[in-house]
Amino acid sequence: MGTQRGKNKGFENLVDGQVLPQPAYQGEFTEGEIVQYYNPESMTWAERIYLPYVLAGLGLTAKVFLRNMVTWFVWLTYWVRGKGAEAKRGATTIYYPHEMRPDFSPVNRGKHILTMRDNDDPQCVACYMCATACPAFCIHIVAGEHPDPAIEKYPVRFDIEIDKCIFCGYCEEACPVDAIRLTTDVHLVDYKRERMVYDREYLLTWKPTYVEEEHVYPGDRPRKS
Amino acid sequence: MSLDLPYSQGGEFVDLPHDIRLRRIYPEGEDYDLSARTVLNVGPSHPAMHGTIRMVVELDGETIVGCDVIPGYLHRGFEKECEAHTYHQAIPYTDRLNYCSPLINNFAWVETVEKMFGVEVPRRTQLIRMYLSEVSRITDHLTCIGAALMEVGALTPFLWMIEVRDWYWEHICRVTGARLTQTYARIGGLARDVTDEWLDRCEQINSEHLVKTLRDVHVLVDHNRIFIDRMRGVGVVSQKDAISYGVTGPMLRSTGVGLDCRKYAPYELYEEVSFDVPIGKYGDNYDRYFVRMREMEESMKICRQLDPLIRATNGEEIKVDDSRVSLPPKSEVYSNIEALMNHFKLIMEGQRPPQGECYHAVEGGNGELGFYIVSDGTGRPYKARCRPPSFVNMGSAHLQLLGAQVADIVPIFGQINMIGGECDR
Ligand code: SF4
Ligand code: SF4
Numbered sequence: 001m002g003t004q005r006g007k008n009k010g011f012e013n014l015v016d017g018q019v020l021p022q023p024a025y026q027g028e029f030t031e032g033e034i035v036q037y038y039n040p041e042s043m044t045w046a047e048r049i050y051l052p053y054v055l056a057g058l059g060l061t062a063k064v065f066l067r068n069m070v071t072w073f074v075w076l077t078y079w080v081r082g083k084g085a086e087a088k089r090g091a092t093t094i095y096y097p098h099e100m101r102p103d104f105s106p107v108n109r110g111k112h113i114l115t116m117r118d119n120d121d122p123q124c125v126a127c128y129m130c131a132t133a134c135p136a137f138c139i140h141i142v143a144g145e146h147p148d149p150a151i152e153k154y155p156v157r158f159d160i161e162i163d164k165c166i167f168c169g170y171c172e173e174a175c176p177v178d179a180i181r182l183t184t185d186v187h188l189v190d191y192k193r194e195r196m197v198y199d200r201e202y203l204l205t206w207k208p209t210y211v212e213e214e215h216v217y218p219g220d221r222p223r224k225s
Numbered sequence: 226m227s228l229d230l231p232y233s234q235g236g237e238f239v240d241l242p243h244d245i246r247l248r249r250i251y252p253e254g255e256d257y258d259l260s261a262r263t264v265l266n267v268g269p270s271h272p273a274m275h276g277t278i279r280m281v282v283e284l285d286g287e288t289i290v291g292c293d294v295i296p297g298y299l300h301r302g303f304e305k306e307c308e309a310h311t312y313h314q315a316i317p318y319t320d321r322l323n324y325c326s327p328l329i330n331n332f333a334w335v336e337t338v339e340k341m342f343g344v345e346v347p348r349r350t351q352l353i354r355m356y357l358s359e360v361s362r363i364t365d366h367l368t369c370i371g372a373a374l375m376e377v378g379a380l381t382p383f384l385w386m387i388e389v390r391d392w393y394w395e396h397i398c399r400v401t402g403a404r405l406t407q408t409y410a411r412i413g414g415l416a417r418d419v420t421d422e423w424l425d426r427c428e429q430i431n432s433e434h435l436v437k438t439l440r441d442v443h444v445l446v447d448h449n450r451i452f453i454d455r456m457r458g459v460g461v462v463s464q465k466d467a468i469s470y471g472v473t474g475p476m477l478r479s480t481g482v483g484l485d486c487r488k489y490a491p492y493e494l495y496e497e498v499s500f501d502v503p504i505g506k507y508g509d510n511y512d513r514y515f516v517r518m519r520e521m522e523e524s525m526k527i528c529r530q531l532d533p534l535i536r537a538t539n540g541e542e543i544k545v546d547d548s549r550v551s552l553p554p555k556s557e558v559y560s561n562i563e564a565l566m567n568h569f570k571l572i573m574e575g576q577r578p579p580q581g582e583c584y585h586a587v588e589g590g591n592g593e594l595g596f597y598i599v600s601d602g603t604g605r606p607y608k609a610r611c612r613p614p615s616f617v618n619m620g621s622a623h624l625q626l627l628g629a630q631v632a633d634i635v636p637i638f639g640q641i642n643m644i645g646g647e648c649d650r
Contacts, residue, residue, distance in 0.1 A: 044448075047448050047450055054450075056444060057444065057446075057449060101395065173416075176558050176565055176569070
């Protein structure tokens with residue numbers, strides 16, 4: 001990766017310590033609706049007398065306000081017919097938590113789940129990969145011997161300190177048997193700090209509220225081993 | 226703090242009882258009344274000191290005659306923590322450096338490690354990295370300008386800009402998996418591929434939301450006398466000072482130096498795209514505002530050039546095919562013992578770059594963001610160092626503040642755009 005100094009005009013003139021006489025921006029935009037760069041030395045008379053540009057700004061905000069109000073009134077005509085969800089609203093805000101934002105990401109990393117085998121045993125083989133990969137060191141596993149010799153190990157305890165978790169998704173990436181996954185669920189509040197440690201049973205059985213089709217959840221459609 | 230301090234003349238460093246060094250300017254003359262000054266603490270938890278930073282300013286009337294900037298309240302030990310984590314595990318830490326443009330930090334870190342390995346990432350990966358860096362630069366500047374305008378009293382542009390930023394962030398979340406702490410880069414590749422629909426929507430945000438918002442903000446504030454009076458000629462740094470203090474990024478460019486890492490030391494594929502480096506003339510706040518506004522347009526231009534290039538490489542690999550560096554694909558891990566062993570080795574020991582040291586710098590939102598890593602051949606960095614642009618930029622804050630009015634602290638600070646997470650690391 002060669003360092004190519006002096007490629008840029010401004011950098012060549014840097015040694016002089018002089019203010020560069022660079023012209024205003026002269027490039028081209030496909031949109032053609034962007035104001036060009038300038039920094040004049042003094043104010044024009046219109047700027048000096050203050051009022052014209054304040055009025056221009058007021059006009060713009062008034063335009064936006066009126067546009068939004070009209071949109072709201074149109075929405076109102078739908079709402080009285082009970083079809084409020086169909087029409088466009090005048091504000092970008094959404095009514096959290098009663099609704100999801102329309103562009104809510106289906107791959108958002110949230111609360112963890114553990115997947116199950118067909119007989120409701122955890123898929124996990126207690127290999128400690130996720131605990132090793134975790135940058136926050138918040139997964140704690142105690143391994144036990146499984147009666148089935150083909151499985152060998154299973155987690156006796158599997159605790160995630162969810163309040164330490166940074167939702168990086170490394171555990172999901174590290175797991176060699178697809179036993180731990182991050183759902184899109186973002187509701188993680190509690191009043192007690194002790195309850196912010198999720199144990200094995202909870203991770204295996206809780207039901208995500210927001211289900212995406214590409215995700216597979218425990219009890220729902222357990223992953224076959 | 227007592228005013229009975231050993232003062233000296235002409236902006237020199239003076240030793241103070243608390244071992245705090247203040248920079249001061251004094252009017253000429255012996256009979257200057259020291260007791261007429263006020264010492265004022267701005268911050269650390271002042272709403273305008275976004276991030277957490279403390280400034281001790283000494284006032285003569287409303288004029289700032291002494292100023293001391295005390296960063297470090299957000300110190301989390303990023304560099305030391307890196308030594309206890311693998312290269313892979315350090316990626317989430319870099320998210321939290323400049324939290325207005327986390328992806329640029331991500332990419333800078335992994336590119337440094339890739340440079341140590343000497344691997345070349347696939348073309349598609351580089352293009353996507355560039356694309357997302359430019360989108361991050363836009364969100365960074367939107368935050369900076371929005372907040373800076375709000376602090377001088379213009380609330381409307383703030384709301385508009387933050388709305389656009391939110392479209393971007395939620396959209397970035399669709400490919401990275403998180404709005405802010407994205408952890409998207411992987412050493413030797415990326416966590417997830419982008420789709421054509423993703424690019425379509427991004428272009429839609431660019432052309433429908435960003436362009437309109439920038440135009441509206443220009444209409445609202447550019448010619449407004451209040452804005453001009455508060456920005457023009459305030460916070461001036463001369464070109465000479467800016468260079469000697471190591472200032473980079475929009476702050477340096479506002480003084481008229483067209484220095485941009487993307488141009489003078491091109492990384493990734495920045496040589497393939499054409500864009501301008503907007504520069505200012507006087508190095509004041511007004512120039513900085515304009516340089517940032519123009520840079521967003523340039524970033525948008527780069528995105529538009531990259532769009533067809535990314536589509537042209539559809540379906541190509543996004544990870545280097547090197548078992549030292551990238552995790553094997555999941556389908557192989559489930560079925561194939563070599564891939565499983567490789568997976569275990571990479572997770573447990575981490576990627577092990579050869580012994581040596583490496584510095585790599587990219588153009589972050591605030592200037593040159595560099596990582597310097599010393600490797601001893603193990604899976605963890607022996608030493609990692611971050612060159613945070615806003616920390617260095619803050620070094621020139623007293624040049625701008627001395628002689629200014631007390632009301633100028635906030636716009637000056639806003640246009641320096643100190644990001645606490647990055648400045649204090
Ligand atoms: S998401 Fe990251 S921090 Fe949370 S448990 Fe998994 S690896 Fe640990
Ligand atoms: S969840 Fe996966 S990575 Fe973690 S211990 Fe179980 S099998 Fe191993």
